[in-house]
Amino acid sequence: MRILLATEMGFCFGVRRAVEMMTQAVAERGQMVSLGSVVHNPQVVEELRQQGLETINDVSQVDQQPVAITAHGVGPEVLQRLGESGVEVIDTTCPIVTRSQQWARRLGEEGFAIVIFGDPAHKEVRGVVGWSTGKVLVIPREDQVGPLPAEFPSRIGVLSQTTETESRFAAFVKKLLEANMDRISELRIINTLCHATTSQQAATMHLAQEVDLMIVVGGRDSANTRHLADVSREAGVATYHVETANQIEQAWLAGHDKVGVTAGASTPDFAIAAVVERLQAMAPAPATR
Numbered sequence: 001m002r003i004l005l006a007t008e009m010g011f012c013f014g015v016r017r018a019v020e021m022m023t024q025a026v027a028e029r030g031q032m033v034s035l036g037s038v039v040h041n042p043q044v045v046e047e048l049r050q051q052g053l054e055t056i057n058d059v060s061q062v063d064q065q066p067v068a069i070t071a072h073g074v075g076p077e078v079l080q081r082l083g084e085s086g087v088e089v090i091d092t093t094c095p096i097v098t099r100s101q102q103w104a105r106r107l108g109e110e111g112f113a114i115v116i117f118g119d120p121a122h123k124e125v126r127g128v129v130g131w132s133t134g135k136v137l138v139i140p141r142e143d144q145v146g147p148l149p150a151e152f153p154s155r156i157g158v159l160s161q162t163t164e165t166e167s168r169f170a171a172f173v174k175k176l177l178e179a180n181m182d183r184i185s186e187l188r189i190i191n192t193l194c195h196a197t198t199s200q201q202a203a204t205m206h207l208a209q210e211v212d213l214m215i216v217v218g219g220r221d222s223a224n225t226r227h228l229a230d231v232s233r234e235a236g237v238a239t240y241h242v243e244t245a246n247q248i249e250q251a252w253l254a255g256h257d258k259v260g261v262t263a264g265a266s267t268p269d270f271a272i273a274a275v276v277e278r279l280q281a282m283a284p285a286p287a288t289r
């Protein structure tokens, strides 16, 4: 059995930057809290917890400890509450997410209603919604696109959650226009997809065409890891999404000659290495890129 690795996988620059900023901040301060998980990866969260970084889930839980904002960012109301509480804030919002937030605000200020393609419960999307000053609608799937609410103005701005796939965002925009052609006077599409995730998706697609089994490594809560698994399945290859190496079952490998490994943008290098090691132990083979 051969093990092939995706040419691009694992920590994106935004997550690496956030983890490095928080690692340094907690080393300097001893104890601090993070508003939500640093990344959607339980292993990384646990490692930082052991260094003194606890996770809180709501701004109401903030006491006097310094607070880190994660790479997914927050809405302005959260920043305001933190400002009022007087605690030190370490903001690790990914610059690409900041760009989405700025567009949400700008479109609202210019009189556009905003339609966001993404998961309304996802932290990044909730933050972006918070920055918009006008009417906003979040639609999680392209097959849920229909006529826009009657109270929406005729100028519509469209944004996407950064981790969506190019093909799905394109299909979403097409459906939105088709379903509302009669009432849209201006449609402004802002490409807020993240290059790091689109190139990981392209690498996954490429690899999925070469192998007959794919292992996708990353947190269950990680949107971009789940999207990689979707991309792989859409390519027609048997795909398993695992958080850790020990979840791989021997039976999955039966009858497969080439196994591909890819990983989401929040998956640390050690988790990928452990998966490759386990695959090699199950069916000794060199890992090649």
Ligand code: SF4
Binding pocket: 012, 013, 014, 015, 071, 094, 095, 096, 097, 162, 163, 194, 195, 196, 197, 224, 265
């Ligand atoms: S996936 Fe992209 S947008 Fe999200 S943190 Fe990484 S670099 Fe930033």
